[in-house]
Amino acid sequence: MPTYNPPLRDMQFVLHEVLKVSDEFKALPKHAEIDADTINAVLEEGGKFAAEVTFPLNISGDTEGCVLDKSTHEVKTPTGFKDAYAKYVEGGWAALSCDPEYGGQGLPFVVNQCFYEMMNSANQAWTMYPGLSHGAYEALHAHGTDEQKRLYLPKLTSGEWTGTMCLTEPHCGTDLGLLRTKAEPQADGSYKITGNKIFISAGEHDMTPNIVHLVLARLPDAPAGSKGISLFVVPKFQVNADGSLGERNPIFCGGLEHKMGIHGNATAQIVIDGAVGTLVGQPNKGLAAMFVMMNAARLGVGNQSLGLTEVAYQNALAYAKDRIQMRSLTGTKAKDKPADPIIVHPDVRKMLLTARAYAEGGRAMACFCAVLLDKEINHPDEKVRKDSAEMVALLTPIVKAFITDNAWAATTACQQVFGGHGYIKEWGMEQFVRDARINMIYEGTNTIQSLDLLGRKILGNNGASLKKFGKLVAQLVEAEGVNEKMAEFINPLAYLGDQMTKFTTEIGFKGFQNPDEVGAAAVDYLRVAGHLVFAYFFARMASVALKEIAAGNTDPFYQAKLQTARFYFAKLFPETASLMRTARSGSKVLMDTDAVFA
Amino acid sequence: MPTYNPPLRDMQFVLHEVLKVSDEFKALPKHAEIDADTINAVLEEGGKFAAEVTFPLNISGDTEGCVLDKSTHEVKTPTGFKDAYAKYVEGGWAALSCDPEYGGQGLPFVVNQCFYEMMNSANQAWTMYPGLSHGAYEALHAHGTDEQKRLYLPKLTSGEWTGTMCLTEPHCGTDLGLLRTKAEPQADGSYKITGNKIFISAGEHDMTPNIVHLVLARLPDAPAGSKGISLFVVPKFQVNADGSLGERNPIFCGGLEHKMGIHGNATAQIVIDGAVGTLVGQPNKGLAAMFVMMNAARLGVGNQSLGLTEVAYQNALAYAKDRIQMRSLTGTKAKDKPADPIIVHPDVRKMLLTARAYAEGGRAMACFCAVLLDKEINHPDEKVRKDSAEMVALLTPIVKAFITDNAWAATTACQQVFGGHGYIKEWGMEQFVRDARINMIYEGTNTIQSLDLLGRKILGNNGASLKKFGKLVAQLVEAEGVNEKMAEFINPLAYLGDQMTKFTTEIGFKGFQNPDEVGAAAVDYLRVAGHLVFAYFFARMASVALKEIAAGNTDPFYQAKLQTARFYFAKLFPETASLMRTARSGSKVLMDTDAVFA
Known part of the structure; x- marks a missing residue:
């Protein structure tokens, strides 16, 4: 049976020693008081919750799956899921980074990021139930009417209800x-x-008395295509003005998908048969409102894969130390x-280190991105908010696709x-x-992410956002260029940074003449960009480690890093x-x- | 629901136009009379069997799985599996390349290779039942006593009984x-x-009245380690001298594994409780006898993955043509x-072409290897037999690991x-x-294959075998070097051929000083070697296609190739x-x- 130990030490390293989040938070009035101890304490408790409450349900949830009662349209989640959810709500975990105005704890997003990484390590299928609520929360928080906010946000914040995103249709x-889904006024x-x-996902379940579906549909007079889509909130049970539950809305689970994985999550076919909903945001502007959910979800999917990488690594490491088989190529080690x-075999170490490096690089990148999100929302300086938003937009497809492919x-x-x-299975x-596997597909396939990155986020603004990231790289290269011990990290980073500009210009030029050149290069391009970001963070992390070692710190953590x-x-x-060769071909x-x- | 069309045209191309097998067979007395029409007719029928009999059972077999009755130790295979097996035996398919002395049809291995590719496309889990018999057949054919041959080979040839390989133990x-398994005289x-x-695999089932287990065990006086292992034939039911079934042997299925895939195949825990067996080959020489099975099995595993690549490609292509979504980046195509x-999207084509190229390259390599196997066994000239065996030994780990990773x-x-x-699932x-996924693991993990290739097959004879393959490359480069139209294929091949020598020498030198250098480079090395072989065959195939086109052949097949x-x-x-960079690091x-x- 697998085990899981929350990687608190590495999280602390990334948050406090590399990103120095407390310094960043001092500039954000909402978070100015949050110190490292508070963050660490929350994550320690969060890690316990993940390891003790949801992790033990991971294999059983996969084996048991969800069951739909076709006569009632109700779904029974795997044994233990409902109880675990009650504990989650009771512990206040749903409210972690939600707005205090609606009962939230108002903690920075980056804390939620780390908490959710652990939840994803522990049980991705389970974590999707509350995870999907975040999208609904964000969309209503950003675009809901006062009445919608009053009715739904406190319940989504507490976790009393969950939310979904109803976008996809069979065609x-x-x-x-x-x-084609229609909305009649x-x-x-x-x-x-x-x-x-x-x-x-999480489209129907027995964990909460109500489910808040956010549904994309067309108004009768809507223009064709993506400019005629509106967003609606359609609760499973209608909500009375006093917040109590009203009539059952005809928004039913018509079937559950049989899937390759995430069996513990109910992937529902949803039949909507004249269900009552209210408009979120402006008519025909549903895609914009939906993108609030979507961007959060994309970062969330990257985080799912980060969690899986970590837990897979931990278990492979334990097995590699325990399993005896053959002798080392250099002679007997365990006499x-x-x-x-x-673990004496080089290729076994290579497999383990691959997972470990992907986990550590992914964690640094995802936390960096989450801090930017905090700055985007809460920084008093508009320019910082704008710059942060731009960097988040640039990094989102990389977080989603690079981490999930890795x-x-x-x-x-x-x-x-x-x-x-x-x-x-038992292992x-x-x-x-x-x-x-699903993480490479949903919330926009990784091909779509690559087109979003190269086509929209990079070529779409003539490389301006990429240049801003390039500036960070250049600053690090300049700061560390004189440090001989950093050369092994800085030289390849600097080299790729230089190459990247040329490479991007080249594809941009070809793409201007023939847009298929962008489509042909995008997936390879995204991986190169991902490596640029990883190289940047591994260099930064190595720099911190070298400084600690130079200062006499004997914690083996730094040597390991x-x-x-x-x-x-x-x-x-x-x-x-x-x-770069294949992209250029x-x-x-x-x-x-x-x-x-x- | 997926579909499958046997790739007969491409098989014919590889066999007759690229490898010119009929010419090769003229030198083999046993196969001198076999012409292209015979081979094509067999494969056409074989393709029908795969597509019509076992392919329809692929998804249902996966869903249903195998069931062990713990009270009787009997296993029920998925619905339809037993009937399909009866048809397989009735059609004479088990006997295809078996020795006519025991009732076989005596066709070349390469015909069996192509037939089994189709069977693997159709239903890997089902195909493993008869597939495993081949290993048992080969081991008994090569190392069995006359009595063992008399008792078992006719039944394994007809398919009346199946065989297994009982090697692995929990530790x-x-x-x-x-x-640790013991054999008491x-x-x-x-x-x-x-x-x-x-x-x-196929360790217990309801398809045949008897199962011929080949079991590795230790004699009481056996030396420790791999030099103290002997091979035994231990039938499920003892076999009387007249060939009739005797007592039930206490070799039982104690449990079935719950696996990620190949659910239709019974992966059995086998409890052997004083079962009667007879020695195959010499005492303590079981590993050598076992390697006869193992090498055949390794080629067979590569072939399993070749089959899966082909069928996955066919279905993805059909979907990509059918599914409409978004517009082409270069403007509307389907007005x-x-x-x-x-399929208008470049990256969708890239995914499809990746699978197609891996299938076509793998097919050429696997068929080449199978023809070598025919020459190894049947060529009258000992030097040709030896050279062929050497090349098969070199290519076996590449066929196994490169094709399965691909x-x-x-x-x-x-x-x-x-x-x-x-x-x-339904798709x-x-x-x-x-x-x-299993193909990268069983019959020696792909890491083991890479060590076998680099450590034993290449550095173990100072690159002599590799040089022989290098000679084939050099001959092609020389023959086609003057042909301008071939430059795009020949130049990279020639370049890699040159690099390979340097690269190998370098690793060999480092490995001489530190064996871990071999272990660290081996997996990357095997993939480079795989590409050398693929580049060689794609160049050969392109050469044939160019000649046909130049001669005015308008069959679009050549353009596609x-x-x-x-x-x-x-x-x-x-x-x-x-x-090469990572290997060198x-x-x-x-x-x-x-x-x-x-």
Whole structure:
């Protein structure tokens, strides 16, 4: 059976020693008083919750799955899920970074980021139930009417109700412009919504008395395509003015999907048969409102894969130390045993270090992004808010796609460490792989993320946002360039930073002549960009570690960090060489293929 | 629901136009009469069997799985499996490449290779039942006594009985030297075998009245480690001298594993409680006898992944043509539809072409290897037999590891083409991914394959075998070097061929000083070697296609082959640049990591 230990030490390192979040928070009136001890205490408790309450339900939830009672349209979640949720609400975990105006604790997003990383390590399927609520909360908080906020936000904040995002329909996923669900205006200002949605995560369950569905639909006079989509809040049970539950709304679970993984989460087909809803934001501006949810969700998906990478790594490491098989290539190591533990083998270490480096790099990047989100929302200086928002926008597709692709490689590698046992359910490794797979697909496939990055976020503003990140890289290179011990980290970073500008210009130029050049290069480009960000953070982390070691700190943590950074630059970073070649090889070999696909 | 069309045209191309197998067979007395029409007719029928009989059972077999009756130790296979097996035996498919002396049809191995590719596309889990018999057949054919051959080979040839390989125990997989199962000699010359085996594929089932287990065990006086292992044949039911079934042997299924995939195959825990067996080959020489099975099995595993790559590709292609979503980046293509089919998008084509190129490259390599196997066994000239055996030995770990790693990438990419639908069981794509995963693990993990390749097959004979393959490359480069149209294929091949020598020498030199250097480089090295082989075959295939086109052949097949080769060199082959860098970065960053793993 797998185990999980919250990586609190590494979180503390990233938050306090690398990002120095307390300094950042001093500039944010809402968080000026939050110190490291408070953050650490919350994360320690959060880690306990994850390890003790939801982690033990991970394998059983996968095995048991969710069951729909077709006669009542009610879904029974796996044994223990409902109780765990009650504890989650009772512990106030739902409210962590929510607005105090609606009962939230008002903690910075980055604390929630770390808490959710642990929750995702512990049980991705379970964590999606409260996780999806965040999107609904954010959308209503940003775009809801006062009445909507009054009715829904306190319940979403407390966790008393959960929320969903009802976007996808059978014929439209990526292309929401095709959606057909209809909203008919009623005399009382409400709308009657009718249509069919699929792939609705946490779309129906038995954990809360109500579910707040946020539904994309078309008004009768809406223009065609994505400019005619509006957002509605459609609760499972209508909500009376006093907040009590009213009539059951005809928004039903029509079926549950049989999936590769995340079996503990109810992925619902939702039949909406004239359900009563109210408009969120402006008519026909639903996509804009939806993007508030979507961006949060994309960061959340990256975080899911970060969690899976960490927990897979921990278990593979334990197995590699425990399992004895063959002797080291350099001679017997465990003389008292009939064979050496498999961690003596270079390739076993390579698989473990791959996962570890992906976890540590991902954690640094995701926390950096979450702090930017805090600054985007709460910094008093508008320019800082704008700059932070721009950087979050740039990093969001990288967090989503790079971390989720890395997690696929990492969980697969960790499963491989177990040999045949990795293929057996009881060991838990194959579940991490199956669960990790969805993260590359939902909330915009990783191809879509790459087009968002290269097409919109980079070429869309002539590389301005990328230049801002490039400035951070340049500053680090300048600051550390004189430090000989940092050369092994700074040189490849500086090299890639330089290359990146040329590389981007080149693709931009080709793309201007032929947009397919952007589509052909985007996926490779995103991975190169991901490595630029990882190289930047591994260099920063190595710098902190070197300083501590130089100052006489003997905590082996710093030595470990340094070795992981060295591994990263030696074994993972060089992927950029091939990626730039394949990106540069252009679109012709892809598009001149009519004979192939005839 | 997925579909499957046997890739007969591409098989014919590889067999007759690239490898010119009929010419090769003319030199083999046993196969001198076999012509292209015969081979094509067999494969056409074989393809029908795969597509019509076992393919329809693939998803249902996965869903239903196998059930063990603990009271009788009998296993019920999924509905339809037993009937399909009866048809398989009735059709004579088990006997395809078996020795006519025991009732076989005596067809070349390469025909069996192509037939089994189709069977693996259709249903890997089902195909493992007869597939495992081949190993048992080969081991008994090579090392059995006359009596063992008389009793078992006709039944294994007809398929009346199946066979297994009982190697792994709970504490030993890779390291068979640790195994504990015991064999006690009996007065009548037989042995009583006692021990526990796990992960026995097709280890128990209801398809045949008897199962022929080949079991590794230790004699009482056996030396410790891998030099004290002997091989025994231990039938489920003892076999009387007249071939009729005798007593039930106490070799029982104690449990079935719950696995990530191949649910239709019974992966059995086997309890052996004083079962009667007979020795195969020499005492304490079991590993050598076992390697006969193992090598065949390794090629078979590569073939499993080749089959999965092909079927995943076919279904992703069909979906990409059918599913409409978004418009092409270069403007509307399907004016009559609300969106364009997703095949207009460059990255969708990239995913499809990745799978296609891996399938076509893998097919060429695997068929080449199978023809070598035919020559190894049947060529009248001993030198040719020896050279062929050497080349098969070199290619076996590449076929196993390169094709199975590629299939993981390819099936994952094909699943990605489906977006969210790829994660849903009914579409069948996620099953291809789950089934493909085991192929990287069993019959020697891919790390073990890489050590076998680099340590034993290449450095073990100072690169002599590699040089022989290098000679084939050099011959092609010389023959085609003057052909301008071939430059795009020949130049990168020639470049990698040159690099490979230097690269190998370098690692060999480092490995001589520190064996961990071999362990650190081996996995990357194997992928580079795989690309050398693929580049060689794509160049050969492109050459054939160019000649046909030049001769006025308008079959679009040749254009497609050319475009796939171009894609391969532009988008997949460049991975070698990074792989050589990471391989060269050495073992230090992996092994100087005590602080990391403390």
